[in-house]
Amino acid sequence: xxxxxxxxxxxxxxxxxxxxNFPLAFKDVEIxxxxxxxxxxxxxxxxPKLEWRALVDTAKSLNDQxxxxxxPAPEQMDTEFLKALHHVLLEIHVEEGAMVCANCGHxxxxxxxxxxxxxxxxxx
Amino acid sequence: xxxxxxxxxAPDITGDASKYEETHVHAIYDEIASHFSxxxxxxxxxxxxxxxxxxPGSIGVDLGCGNGKYMNNPSSIRTIGMDRxxxxxxxAKLARQDGCDVILGxxxxxxxxxxxxxxxxxxxxxxHLATHSRRVKSVELLLKSLKPHGGRALIxxxxxxxxxxxxxxxPTTDVPQYQASGIDVxxxxxxxxxxxxxxESSPPVYKRYYHMFAKGxxxxxxxxxxxxxxxxxxxxxxxxxxxxxxxxxxxxxxxxNYYIEATTWEKE
Ligand SMILES: [Zn+2]
Numbered sequence: 001x002x003x004x005x006x007x008x009x010x011x012x013x014x015x016x017x018x019x020x021n022f023p024l025a026f027k028d029v030e031i032x033x034x035x036x037x038x039x040x041x042x043x044x045x046x047x048p049k050l051e052w053r054a055l056v057d058t059a060k061s062l063n064d065q066x067x068x069x070x071x072p073a074p075e076q077m078d079t080e081f082l083k084a085l086h087h088v089l090l091e092i093h094v095e096e097g098a099m100v101c102a103n104c105g106h107x108x109x110x111x112x113x114x115x116x117x118x119x120x121x122x123x124x
Numbered sequence: 125x126x127x128x129x130x131x132x133x134a135p136d137i138t139g140d141a142s143k144y145e146e147t148h149v150h151a152i153y154d155e156i157a158s159h160f161s162x163x164x165x166x167x168x169x170x171x172x173x174x175x176x177x178x179x180p181g182s183i184g185v186d187l188g189c190g191n192g193k194y195m196n197n198p199s200s201i202r203t204i205g206m207d208r209x210x211x212x213x214x215x216a217k218l219a220r221q222d223g224c225d226v227i228l229g230x231x232x233x234x235x236x237x238x239x240x241x242x243x244x245x246x247x248x249x250x251x252h253l254a255t256h257s258r259r260v261k262s263v264e265l266l267l268k269s270l271k272p273h274g275g276r277a278l279i280x281x282x283x284x285x286x287x288x289x290x291x292x293x294x295p296t297t298d299v300p301q302y303q304a305s306g307i308d309v310x311x312x313x314x315x316x317x318x319x320x321x322x323x324e325s326s327p328p329v330y331k332r333y334y335h336m337f338a339k340g341x342x343x344x345x346x347x348x349x350x351x352x353x354x355x356x357x358x359x360x361x362x363x364x365x366x367x368x369x370x371x372x373x374x375x376x377x378x379x380x381n382y383y384i385e386a387t388t389w390e391k392e
Contacts, residue, residue, distance in 0.1 A: 001217055001223050001225050001226065002225065003223075005183075005204075005225060006204055006225040006227065009183070009204065009237060009241075010235055010237075011235065011237045012235075013234055013235045013236075034222070035222065036222040036223070037221075038199075039180075039198075039199040042180060042181055042199060042200045042202065044181060045180050045200075046183055046202070047181075049240070049271075090222075093223070112214070113217060114213050114217070114226060114227065114228055115227050116228045117229040117233070118208075118228060118229060118230055118233070119233060121142075124232075124233065
């Protein structure tokens with residue numbers, strides 16, 4: 001499955017593509033929403049490692065506006081915020097479509113929820 | 125044991141190693157995925173221990189996740205699975221009740237931000253890479269995937285030294301000259317999907333390529349990869365002037381496999 005938790009980690013790795021290769025842009029996506037197990041400890045621990053800007057912009061590109069432009073300080077993370085973060089990271093499943101590199105234009109197809117990150121020999 | 129089921133030395137690999145792996149590893153796993161998956165459910169103790177020691181909030185990657193047997197973790201951590209076999213990934217994505225994130229990828233590539241992960245595991249994967257330099261490169265990429273300080277790695281590979289209980293017959297005596305640097309073998313997979321079926325047509329046998337590691341070989345592989353990344357191998361401390369390094373936490377042998385656990389460090 002491609003959820004935003006994974007999308008926030010993936011980057012284009014075509015040889016020579018080292019700047020502006022993150023985040024990849026979703027294209028022609030088919031989305032399913034599925035409930036996931038809520039775990040505060042995970043969210044609080046994981047949040048500092050997120051590329052926040054990329055997460056917010058990508059969520060917006062999938063019509064989810066629930067996240068603030070800057071993350072709240074740890075002591076101000078209320079349940080409402082954590083639930084929204086949980087939903088964006090773990091409950092939006094991109095089942096079909098593609099991810100496109102803004103720098104080199106490489107297209108990484110997604111089929112049946114599995115993104116194909118393999119490159120051709122000449123791209124390595 | 126019929127000849128068909130014996131482990132045999134692999135013929136010398138000539139030409140493109142990645143193409144060789146495509147034929148002798150990836151294509152076979154795609155073919156045998158469902159049957160293979162049904163046989164892979166018992167976690168190895170060292171891996172289990174490692175997974176249960178991870179800090180809540182950790183994000184990790186399972187390089188060569190297969191059917192996802194190490195991805196059914198408590199929801200306080202999340203593991204992204206990568207494999208070359210789409211058919212195994214179709215199984216792996218269901219390893220957790222609420223789903224697992226998996227990606228189709230190769231351990232010779234790194235399709236994510238460098239240093240993005242808190243942990244990386246490579247369980248029974250790099251012994252399918254057909255040359256020493258490819259195995260080193262894959263470990264380099266694994267280490268590069270880890271955060272610079274406190275990133276944890278666990279690697280597990282098949283050993284020449286087999287458990288007494290193992291059913292495998294290993295042709296080590298045939299090829300003693302290769303033992304110091306491991307041996308390359310073809311391991312048959314008898315694709316016996318219908319055990320009750322008539323024996324008139326015998327099940328297909330797929331021969332998978334394995335590099336069986338010699339004692340000490342995995343550790344020196346990790347050291348070589350760390351050095352290639354300018355990482356000091358050893359403890360952080362005043363005894364060395366390096367800024368970044370890799371500490372080997374433990375290494376050993378368990379149930380016909382060698383394993384190694386290591387942690388990255390960076391001085392402030
Ligand atoms: Zn690119």
